[in-house]
Amino acid sequence: MGEMEFDAPSVLHELANCVEHGRRDATVDIPRGTAGQPGASEWAQRGLAAGMDPLHLLNEGLIVGMKRIGRKFAANEVFIPEVLIAARAMQAGVDALQPALLHRDVPTRGTFVIGTVRGDLHDIGKNIVAIMFRGVGWKVIDLGTDCPPDAFCDALESNPGCVVGLSALLTTTMVNMGEAVERIRAKSSKTVVLVGGAPVDAEFAAEIGADAYAADPHEAIEWLSARFPQE
Amino acid sequence: MPASSERMRWLGGARRRWPIAVEECCIDQAQIARSLGSGSPGAWEVSPKLAPAVLERLAEVQELAAPRVEFVVATAAITNNRSRLLLPELNAALAVGRLVSAQLRGIDAVVVFSLTIGARLERASRKRFSEGQLLEGYVLDALGSMLVESAADAFERRLARELADLGWRMTNRFSPGYCTWATSDQRALFDVLGHRPAGVTLSESCLMFPMKSISGIIGLGEDVVRRAYPCEFCAMESCRQRLVDKAV
Numbered sequence: 001m002g003e004m005e006f007d008a009p010s011v012l013h014e015l016a017n018c019v020e021h022g023r024r025d026a027t028v029d030i031p032r033g034t035a036g037q038p039g040a041s042e043w044a045q046r047g048l049a050a051g052m053d054p055l056h057l058l059n060e061g062l063i064v065g066m067k068r069i070g071r072k073f074a075a076n077e078v079f080i081p082e083v084l085i086a087a088r089a090m091q092a093g094v095d096a097l098q099p100a101l102l103h104r105d106v107p108t109r110g111t112f113v114i115g116t117v118r119g120d121l122h123d124i125g126k127n128i129v130a131i132m133f134r135g136v137g138w139k140v141i142d143l144g145t146d147c148p149p150d151a152f153c154d155a156l157e158s159n160p161g162c163v164v165g166l167s168a169l170l171t172t173t174m175v176n177m178g179e180a181v182e183r184i185r186a187k188s189s190k191t192v193v194l195v196g197g198a199p200v201d202a203e204f205a206a207e208i209g210a211d212a213y214a215a216d217p218h219e220a221i222e223w224l225s226a227r228f229p230q231e
Numbered sequence: 232m233p234a235s236s237e238r239m240r241w242l243g244g245a246r247r248r249w250p251i252a253v254e255e256c257c258i259d260q261a262q263i264a265r266s267l268g269s270g271s272p273g274a275w276e277v278s279p280k281l282a283p284a285v286l287e288r289l290a291e292v293q294e295l296a297a298p299r300v301e302f303v304v305a306t307a308a309i310t311n312n313r314s315r316l317l318l319p320e321l322n323a324a325l326a327v328g329r330l331v332s333a334q335l336r337g338i339d340a341v342v343v344f345s346l347t348i349g350a351r352l353e354r355a356s357r358k359r360f361s362e363g364q365l366l367e368g369y370v371l372d373a374l375g376s377m378l379v380e381s382a383a384d385a386f387e388r389r390l391a392r393e394l395a396d397l398g399w400r401m402t403n404r405f406s407p408g409y410c411t412w413a414t415s416d417q418r419a420l421f422d423v424l425g426h427r428p429a430g431v432t433l434s435e436s437c438l439m440f441p442m443k444s445i446s447g448i449i450g451l452g453e454d455v456v457r458r459a460y461p462c463e464f465c466a467m468e469s470c471r472q473r474l475v476d477k478a479v
Contacts, residue, residue, distance in 0.1 A: 022280050030280040079269040081281045084366040091363075119436030124372055127360060172414045172436045 011047045012061040015093060018043060019065025020072075022085030024092040030085070040065075040093035054100035055107075059137070062093045066135035067221075074218035080128055087131045108139040110228065111162040113155040115143030117180055120173035125197060129165060132217035149183035156188050163224060166210070168197040178208035185209065192227070194220050238397050242340060244305045244321045246425055251298035251346075255385040258289065258377045266373050284370050292374040295352040298382035301428040302344035304451070309335060316341065316448070323423045325448065330410040334402055334458055338450035343420060344404075345428035346386055348379045350441035379443045387449065394451065402450035403457050407437070410460065420446055 017023070018040035022030050025041040038046070040062065047057045069086040072078045112133045116126050123145045130140045141159060143151050152164055164184055168174040174197065181193055195210045205213035214220035260277075263285060268275040277285060305318045313332040316325040318341065325343075327335070335341075352375040359368030383404060391401055408414040417437040421428070424446075431444045439446065462473050 032279050077269065078278075079267065080369060081267055081284075081366060082269060082278060084369055085280055087365060119434065119438070121434075121438060121442065123357075123360070124369065127365070131365065170414055170436060170438065171408070173438075176436075 008047075008050070008052055011043055011050070011052065012057070012064070014038070014043045015040060015047070015057060015061030016065035016068065019062050019086050019089045019093065020068045022082065022089050024089045040089045041096045044093045044096035048097065048100050054097045055104065057097055058094070058101070058106075062090050062097075063136050066090050066132070070132055070136070070218040070221065074216050083128065083132065087135055090135050109137045109230065110139070110224075111141060111159045112138045112165060113141045113143065113152065113159060113162045114165040114167065115147035115151060115155075116145040116167045116169075117173055117176040118146060118148045119176055120168050120170055121145045122167070122169035122197075125169065126165075126167040129167070129196065129217045129220065132221065136221055147180075149180045152180055152184050153187045156184065156191060160188075163192045163194065165220065166193065166195045168195075168200060171199045174199050174204065177204075177210070181208050181210050192224075194223070196220065238340075238399070241304045241394075241397070242306055242320065244303045244318070244423075246301055246303050246428070248299065248301045248429070249386070249389065251300060251382050251385050251389075253293050253296050253298060255388075256293075256296065256298055256348075256378050256381040258292070258374060258381055262377050262381075263374075266377055267370070281366075281370075284366055285374070288367065288370045288374055291355070292352060292371065292378055295349075295355055296375070296378050296382075297349035297351070298346070298378075298385070299349075299429050300344055300346040300382075300386045301424065302342050302386075303424060304340055304342050305423075307335075307338055307341035307450070309338070318343075318423065321423055323419065325419050325423070326413065326416050327405065327448070328411045328413070331405045331412050334405065334410070335448075335450040335455070337454045337456075338402065338452040339399070340451040342390065342401075342449040342451065343423050343447075344386065344449070345421070345424050345431045345439075345444065345446045346379070346383055347429050347431050347439075347441050347444035348375065348382055349430075349443070352378075353442050375443045379445055383445050390449065398453055399451040400453065400455050401457060402452075402455050403460065404445075404447045404449045406445060406447035417446060420448075 023039040025039040026036055029035040044057055048054060069083055073083050114126055114130055116123055130142050134140050141155055143155060166177050166180055168177055177195055184191055184193055193210045194212050194214055195205045196214045200213055202213040212223050214223060264275045264277055268277045305320050308317050309332045310317060313329050316327045356368045356371040359371060407416045407420060414437050417433055421433050432440045
């Protein structure tokens with residue numbers, strides 16, 4: 001710790017605020033009129049310089065900010081661009097922590113394999129879900145778009161115990177979710193499968209044997225947190 | 232020339248191609264606020280932290296877009312059970328469903344169209360995403376969606392000008408996938424239009440390429456009424472459009 005009195009809770013508070021409001025670093029003017037003031041990057045560096053545990057800065061600072069923006073998004077208080085601006089600030093904070101995290105075993109909440117199902121090339125919604133999951137501490141394997149069932153099965157093999165998320169935007173492609181769920185179940189009956197996308201709902205999720213439908217990333221994260229509480 | 236003879240010149244299903252000037256495809260602030268904004272009911276606005284990213288991308292979107300449309304005009308009628316739109320000259324039928332049929336009441340003919348702004352913009356958006364520039368990629372994609380709608384508005388304006396002397400009025404435009412018209416009926420619609428209309432192709436799952444494309448129909452008739460989209464009948468509760476409209 002430096003010579004000056006250092007207030008760890010306030011560093012965590014600032015980190016969370018910077019992420020929530022998208023304040024990446026001192027070069028950006030977000031919120032307006034704050035250019036030159038520290039952002040997520042600088043607060044992370046300050047925390048490290050003061051001897052704070054990088055994992056603590058990550059979990060109790062940056063991730064807290066990401067959870068807040070996720071809740072606001074679910075409540076329609078903010079829209080996707082604000083989530084992306086927050087994710088950019090989160091990344092700046094993580095980058096600043098990276099040298100200190102390099103030789104540490106960083107625990108994750110779990111592995112989340114996500115992909116848009118066969119026949120569908122829409123990826124924006126899937127990307128947003130992936131960003132939010134990464135932001136709150138999950139390891140994310142993004143399989144991309146137009147994923148055949150085999151792609152999910154292969155990912156299961158290399159990531160045992162992972163949770164799978166299936167995305168579709170068209171009524172003509174959501175039917176391919178059923179085939180994917182069936183193949184995933186045949187490969188590993190206990191794998192948790194979540195589905196989402198504009199035409200999908202809870203009834204359809206139950207019909208194809210998925211474990212849950214999530215209307216937005218926050219709902220998916222909350223559902224998984226309830227099912228797999230953090231130790 | 233009497234209107235009826237002039238109408239004959241348009242009918243028959245011959246495919247026409249119109250370029251659309253990108254300058255005619257305006258994206259205004261209200262549209263941006265509706266698509267990208269946040270806030271409270273009745274006060275959708277683009278956050279000041281997002282505004283610079285939008286402004287930077289606007290010029291890029293105009294440069295990347297190449298709007299064009301191909302369409303046919305054909306005599307049309309709604310079936311008695313109000314579920315199908317018949318195009319007898321083309322020996323074709325579209326299963327538009329009751330909601331769209333109700334909007335087409337009184338039509339004599341229909342414009343079937345395929346319109347796109349090309350693939351360059353979506354490629355640029357994907358590239359941004361793959362390079363980790365998530366916000367830039369997202370804004371490009373959203374502006375592209377606004378631009379293709381704006382191009383369809385420009386197409387409608389030109390149609391209205393060209394058809395004004397024929398005594399025909401126009402309905403709103405309708406597309407498969409909306410108002411309970413099944414997305415899978417894209418196949419029938421593309422059959423009407425022929426091979427790669429406006430350069431747009433259809434995948435097995437009825438996804439259009441380029442993705443920033445609109446296909447659909449516009450009803451024509453002397454007494455037709457242009458009505459707003461009937462959101463209240465749509466099952467998509469979480470639709471952003473519904474959320475925004477509820478607030479207005």
